[in-house]
Amino acid sequence: MKIILGNKRYSSWSLRGWLAAKQSGQAFDEMVIPLRTPEWQEKAADPNVMPSGRVPTLWDDGIAVWESSAIIDWLAERHADRGFWPTDEAARAFARSIAAEMHAGFTSLRQQCPMDVLAHYPSYRLTDGTQLDVERIVALWSEARSRFGRNGDFLFGDFGAADMMYAPIVMRFRTYDVKPSGEAQAYMHAVLDHPWLVEWCAAAAEEPADWIIPAYAEQAAQYA
Numbered sequence: 001m002k003i004i005l006g007n008k009r010y011s012s013w014s015l016r017g018w019l020a021a022k023q024s025g026q027a028f029d030e031m032v033i034p035l036r037t038p039e040w041q042e043k044a045a046d047p048n049v050m051p052s053g054r055v056p057t058l059w060d061d062g063i064a065v066w067e068s069s070a071i072i073d074w075l076a077e078r079h080a081d082r083g084f085w086p087t088d089e090a091a092r093a094f095a096r097s098i099a100a101e102m103h104a105g106f107t108s109l110r111q112q113c114p115m116d117v118l119a120h121y122p123s124y125r126l127t128d129g130t131q132l133d134v135e136r137i138v139a140l141w142s143e144a145r146s147r148f149g150r151n152g153d154f155l156f157g158d159f160g161a162a163d164m165m166y167a168p169i170v171m172r173f174r175t176y177d178v179k180p181s182g183e184a185q186a187y188m189h190a191v192l193d194h195p196w197l198v199e200w201c202a203a204a205a206e207e208p209a210d211w212i213i214p215a216y217a218e219q220a221a222q223y224a
């Protein structure tokens with residue numbers, strides 16, 4: 001199994017696919033291709049690397065799967081014992097709904113606050129639209145935790161598919177200094193302390209300096 005990723009520093013969708021590969025329990029290779037470089041343009045145009053021209057792309061037994069949600073579904077089907085989705089029906093319905101809501105929505109937050117797992121902008125101000133996205137996400141996390149998450153630290157107890165979808169949001173909250181209280185705050189700490197997230201951020205910190213995207217560096221200078 002092999003997964004094609006963008007920069008670990010920036011690529012939020014890659015993080016979701018990579019977490020799914022981790023959850024599968026299978027050994028896998030990674031190919032990290034830096035966004036907005038000539039290498040990216042070459043690989044993105046090659047259907048034998050990324051058929052959609054985007055990351056993440058998973059290659060599994062010679063079969064390509066792209067779109068983070070499809071990668072999660074594919075691996076959840078192939079490794080049904082790995083706890084991607086809750087077994088309880090009501091919990092699973094909620095988990096699938098909030099995962100889909102993440103995949104399709106929160107456009108204001110996604111546009112205003114690109115993921116940069118190494119950055120911290122303490123003086124950043126959210127727009128009203130982004131604030132609404134934040135409030136909705138915090139409400140979803142709190143409801144999942146209080147209704148279904150009592151047996152563990154994650155949305156549905158153990159780490160699973162819904163946590164994969166929201167892990168990049170946790171990263172954004174840390175970067176843009178969004179500090180929810182209560183259940184949501186505890187949930188953020190659980191995600192940030194999870195060994196796979198720690199591993200991802202450590203790898204991001206090792207990426208070459210010439211992979212830095214100047215627009216993001218300028219944002220850092222403005223709000224640091």
Ligand SMILES: N[C@@H](CCC(=O)N[C@@H](CS)C(=O)NCC(=O)O)C(=O)O
Pocket residue numbers: 006010011012013014035053054055056066067068069103
């Ligand atoms: N809906 C896709 C989004 C994939 C996506 O947009 N990935 C970004 C990197 S985070 C990408 O490949 N961008 C390259 C580009 O836009 O040229 C998914 O869920 O995987």
